[in-house]
Amino acid sequence: MTRLAGSSKLLRAMNASAALAHLLEPGGLTRADLRKLTELSTPTISEVLRRLTEAGLVTVVGHNSGRPGPNAEIYAANPDAAYAAAVSVRDIGASRAPSVVAALCDLTGTVRARIERNVDFLHTDPKDALVEVVAALRDEAGIPEDGIHHVQLGVAGSYDSRAETIRHVDVHGFARPGLVPEIAAALGTRIGVDNDVNLAAIAERRRGVGRDADGFALLWLGQEGLGLAIDIGGTLMRGARGGAGEIGYMPLYAPDSTHRKIDLQDLVGGAAVLALGQDHGITGTTPLEVVTSAAADPGAAGEFFGQLADRISVGLAAVIAVLDPSLVVLAGPVAHAGGETLLAAVTAAVRRAAPLESTIAVTSIDDDAVLLGTLDAGLSAVREALIAEIRDN
Amino acid sequence: MTRLAGSSKLLRAMNASAALAHLLEPGGLTRADLRKLTELSTPTISEVLRRLTEAGLVTVVGHNSGRPGPNAEIYAANPDAAYAAAVSVRDIGASRAPSVVAALCDLTGTVRARIERNVDFLHTDPKDALVEVVAALRDEAGIPEDGIHHVQLGVAGSYDSRAETIRHVDVHGFARPGLVPEIAAALGTRIGVDNDVNLAAIAERRRGVGRDADGFALLWLGQEGLGLAIDIGGTLMRGARGGAGEIGYMPLYAPDSTHRKIDLQDLVGGAAVLALGQDHGITGTTPLEVVTSAAADPGAAGEFFGQLADRISVGLAAVIAVLDPSLVVLAGPVAHAGGETLLAAVTAAVRRAAPLESTIAVTSIDDDAVLLGTLDAGLSAVREALIAEIRDN
């Protein structure tokens, strides 16, 4: 419970930070709106807005009209008060996609720059690449040297925030201990790192099917591996060492020793999907191609989807039993390509395996979910930093 | 982030509630201690203590001495300011234990009364039984009619706090929708309901091996079923409908159709433990007896423990992959009886199945963990209610 104590200074800081928090939400607010939201009196709201405006965090963005009396001023957070950068790094592997995708947005979330790079991390130090990419973003958006407050990094691995170390990562050079503080020092900004699947879940929470859920589990079916993100009321469960959701390594029960030990990755990882597709005579040289062509002709690929769904339901059943999520989201390239056909098959398979109370859905994000989520995470970090700064300045 | 806003009234309430929160912790505090803890000035501390004392929430419990100057007064929460009652209801099933165990404690956590009943719920309405038990507790402790602020109920089922309904419960009469509000009305107190395994985890967090963990998963191996509780930094994950941790229903992967569908309950539930024991020629007519006699002669029962541990590791592997807990606690009668022998076997089995980073431990609570946890939960509820009451009176 609240153990904050203090004097009138604390009060002022709290009121300013409460107002700023409301102003950071999209859509402008008049003094009257803020009055209702914060339950503060008019003079106090004026005073708070005066200070926030002086600090450059808030600006007048318009005027009300159409009602009697003077036109009320509409305030909103100043878009240029701070910027957040997002960098998504991935193993190129089977797909031929760029290995670095990055974007920059202002305080209102508007994307100001977006670039793609094909960095060869075998011959480039991650720190140098990061610095170069962030500088390029700044150039493209035309933003001053110190404009970026936070750089958020997304990687296909688990991030141990306590040890500040990235683990289980395939991209060369990123597992080096001490890398993250080095990058932070080189960039001169705050830095956040998170698992790509977690970041996709953040995007799903803010713009996708997870928007109104009180919590959900997101199963990521990627070209290579698979992953899980757990959202509880908007916050992600990361586990003791950032390893929560690393279900690819989950061993499966073998009733007797005649079956070799297999894990979930062997069942629904990219290689397994590719092999399953070939068994069913479906064309394609990557998992994504296989599922895409199967989804194009669901009639012929019914058997394929059925078996794939059965395998997916093995993992989902464990997740549902442990977490009881109200919603399960299927995401990642394979799930996106499978679409409604895959969804129907998985729903049926899970219902067969266990009494199902969770809703299952497919991601509704068509753009690069990981990048969008990384941006969202970076933006949240910037906003919280601003609010905290106001609160305990 | 903090969106609280208000005027000096809020400040006073916050300061009072912060002080009360500190005073509710065990051990008395002087004004000087509170000064350091809250960073408030001496006059303010005096004022806050004056108000809290007037409200009867705080009393002087002693005087400092041995240092120069006047003897400082030592303040602490008044034990008799409020009481919490805990009632643990269980299905008698194979064990012959009482079906209702209840206790009452004061605000400092001292147990003032404890009773056991063997209520036949086939012929008694839960509401009537609850009212009777709580009245008996009050009598035994000699506490006035309105002294009990909160009654906490523990049941072997999942509690959906949104629907105020108990699900998956074996005890007759408790699944009836609307029961919980009825009980609350009949008792005239606040009421809390939770799953027995969750409550055992609360006890483990406050008095057991989970004390210093930043999070843990508790696997409950009971006489009948099994369950899981997930503690994240002191708060429990309950899932969308209170069904998180209902891993008994978790279906297991069957690589081909020759194996019938089985779930985890079939593998490590009480009946399975009993059967496994009999297969290995271990004496005993209940799961607890089997494990107890096996643990008495670990040399002869090595094979039994090995196979049991293999089965347990199936469930644990899924839990660890999904949650990445820093600690896994084995609890419940079977685990308690298995002790260090079982622990060693399970640790070995899990290590074989998956790269293990989580520590595994056996519960360190010898008393009725569920009842203790229920008391703890009730006490926390009372304390938070008092703090909140002060805060926004």
Next chain:
DNA sequence: CTATTGCTTAATCAGTTTTACTATTCTAGG
């Protein structure tokens, strides 16, 4: 022109802190 609304100014109020002071108790020195 009037009613209504937006916003500011002045006066008041509540709560905390600073400063000053008194009272109490231990320690040290005679």
Next chain:
DNA sequence: CCTAGAATAGTAAAACTGATTAAGCAATAG
């Protein structure tokens, strides 16, 4: 053993900060 001095506990008064209430002025729709 007694007493002076130092350190600490707690209170009282005054000053300070920030919020609210009340009053008033300006702007605008109808």
